[in-house]
Amino acid sequence: MIKRMRKLFLQKNNILRVAFVILTVVSLWYWDGVMSVKNDHGINQAKAMYYQPKDTVDVVMMGSSHIHYNINTGILWKDYGIASFDYSAAEQPLWITYHYLVEFCKYQKPKVMVLDLYSLANNKDDYQYDWIKPNILGMRFSINKLRMLSISVEREKIDDYFPSMAVYHDRFSELTPFDFYYPLTLHTEMKNFKGFAPAFETQGQEEPEFDQERSGGLSLKQETYLQKIIDFTKENDIELFLMVAPYITTNEDELVYNRVKEIANMNNIEFNSTNYDYKEIGLNFETDFYDRSHLNYRGAEKFTNYLGKELKSRFDIPDRRGEEGYESWDVDYENIQQLIKENT
Numbered sequence: 001m002i003k004r005m006r007k008l009f010l011q012k013n014n015i016l017r018v019a020f021v022i023l024t025v026v027s028l029w030y031w032d033g034v035m036s037v038k039n040d041h042g043i044n045q046a047k048a049m050y051y052q053p054k055d056t057v058d059v060v061m062m063g064s065s066h067i068h069y070n071i072n073t074g075i076l077w078k079d080y081g082i083a084s085f086d087y088s089a090a091e092q093p094l095w096i097t098y099h100y101l102v103e104f105c106k107y108q109k110p111k112v113m114v115l116d117l118y119s120l121a122n123n124k125d126d127y128q129y130d131w132i133k134p135n136i137l138g139m140r141f142s143i144n145k146l147r148m149l150s151i152s153v154e155r156e157k158i159d160d161y162f163p164s165m166a167v168y169h170d171r172f173s174e175l176t177p178f179d180f181y182y183p184l185t186l187h188t189e190m191k192n193f194k195g196f197a198p199a200f201e202t203q204g205q206e207e208p209e210f211d212q213e214r215s216g217g218l219s220l221k222q223e224t225y226l227q228k229i230i231d232f233t234k235e236n237d238i239e240l241f242l243m244v245a246p247y248i249t250t251n252e253d254e255l256v257y258n259r260v261k262e263i264a265n266m267n268n269i270e271f272n273s274t275n276y277d278y279k280e281i282g283l284n285f286e287t288d289f290y291d292r293s294h295l296n297y298r299g300a301e302k303f304t305n306y307l308g309k310e311l312k313s314r315f316d317i318p319d320r321r322g323e324e325g326y327e328s329w330d331v332d333y334e335n336i337q338q339l340i341k342e343n344t
Helices: 002-035 043-049 065-070 073-080 094-104 118-122 132-136 143-152 155-160 177-192 220-235 251-266 297-314 327-343
Strands: 059-063 084-088 112-116 239-244 270-273
Touching: 043 084, 043 094, 043 177, 059 065, 059 094, 065 084, 065 112, 065 297, 073 084, 073 297, 073 327, 094 118, 094 143, 094 220, 112 297, 118 251, 132 143, 143 155, 177 327, 220 239, 220 251, 239 251, 239 297, 251 270
Parallel strands: 059 084, 059 112, 112 239, 239 270
Antiparallel strands: none
């Protein structure tokens, strides 16, 4: 009898221990979701990647905010049947892009990688702290993330950015009801989000004039990581499309892109600086820009249609419309349409 009671007591204690562990894990998960920083400058794009149906993304678009401002994933899906994802962050340097690519390929097997190269011309410092948070907070903990941090942040400053709690532990005064609902809706919202974050403001711009013929301007670190990306895509049978999305460029910037063109030619890689294609894209400099660096939603629609045709003509990309497992791209298109309707 005593043995039986002791056995029951131990079983009860074990159940309580397991329940306590489960409650602790769930509580940590929930409060991490509540307290986490949330924005479409790169954090949500990085988070959403983990919720995409496995091995469904055929074209991944990577680089700076020029990707998630300028490339409408809904149009690529609706009009071209391309299952794409904007996996980008503000001012992203190529050493972070490289580790994003490594992370992406843990979960997806893309056929094509579109890489925007704006950051090469405009962000040359080895450590770029102004926009480091949107580039690191959305990525889950892994050895790959630690390696990314080790080359993106000076050693004495790593504690300021890792673990993520170091960044958002003091957000209590900023919390809204949305933060408390966020962990409960995260899975559905992130699965249907493909990274596009349109801008709705308009700033008229003057069409730039440039006639740069020389090449150069890349730092050693930039050129090293561009080559690492090229090598990685070749090793993983990913076709690489180097691109410069349209913006108000300068001769100084075109110096860098001319050097990229040389590297692309040496590696037999597709490259297109679309700053030479303003008319073909159909851009109106009075109505289609959010600022000198980004298109607004109208400009993004024009550029995305241009890009869709480019991708279809250059690469063998399947049309996934109607296929089982790709329903979330239909939802993404509808969500984008609703967002545009609400803001225009």
